[in-house]
Amino acid sequence: MKLSAKKIKQKTEYLYPVYFDKVDSTNVIARSFAENGVKEGTTIIACEQTAGKGRLGRNFLSKMGGVYFSVVLKPEILPQETLFITTAAAVAVSQAIEAVSGKKCQIKWVNDIYINNKKVCGILTEGAFEKKNCLKYAILGIGINLFEPKGGFPENLPLAGSVFCKKDKILLKRAKKEQIIAEFANVFFEFYKNLQNKDFMKEYQNRSFLTGKEITYKKDGNVYNATVVGIDDNAGLIVKRDGLTETLSHGEIQIVGMEQFAV
Ligand code: BTN
DSSP states (O other): OOOOHHHHHHHOSSOEEEEEEEESOHHHHHHHHHHTTOOTTEEEEEEEESSOBOGGGOBOOOOBTEEEEEEEEOOOSOGGGHHHHHHHHHHHHHHHHHHHHOOOOEEETTTEEEETTEEEEEEEEEEEEETTTEEEEEEEEEEEEOSOOTTOSOTTOTTBOOSSOTTSOGGGHHHHHHHHHHHHHHHHHHHHHTGGGOTTHHHHHHTBSSTTOEEEEEETTEEEEEEEEEEOTTSOEEEEETTEEEEEOSOOEEETTSOOOOO
16 A cells, blocks of 8 residues: 655645655664755655564564654754653654544553554654764654554564554545654644653653553562552653652563563
């Protein structure tokens, strides 16, 4: 199912879309474009990836039925603030998916989008640094499972889901892809202009999938059980265990009672 870069361009002033039917990873291609000095907003889009990259060195399943795109950004921020690119993007992509599907999106800290307890979208922000810890550019990669791949999701991804179900009209596929990307860009770049203001944070907190849930997490080689209290204004996960409250700034957590999402 092809996609029209021209139609995306008509709907948003922020992106310079470049479309490929199939690539290894849009993040990898966006990085090589960035190294060649393309302008901010250059966006590599594909309908299929053969080597989609996920967080923590994992693969990201990227079959036909989804849309995968990576935006070249040149932010003037500190390296540790790249986290806010991801959090702003999570809010923007949630709004975009909701706008075209009418389905409520929640954000599973830090960067997964859930609909009805299933992961439908992942986000991977990768920074490239110059000397002295200086951010040269960032690649914001987003993968959305719009439809289930042929044959369904593999058994080792029990929490993977799609925005639309089989009975949703196939003919809508193409228009939705273009609309989602443009809607995402129009929201995201408004946040991005003043990233340090964190105008997206309240909504990020309100969309939290983990708040109120029992989780386990690893710290200093130990595994702890805790209840998630919420998300703080720096996108840290506030948890409570044995009467003690602590804030996690990164790491992998597992929801008690839900199988681990190993992408
Ligand atoms: C995750 O859930 O672990 C993050 C997944 C990010 C996947 C997107 S798809 C577009 C872009 N290209 C990649 O290779 N990865 C990101």
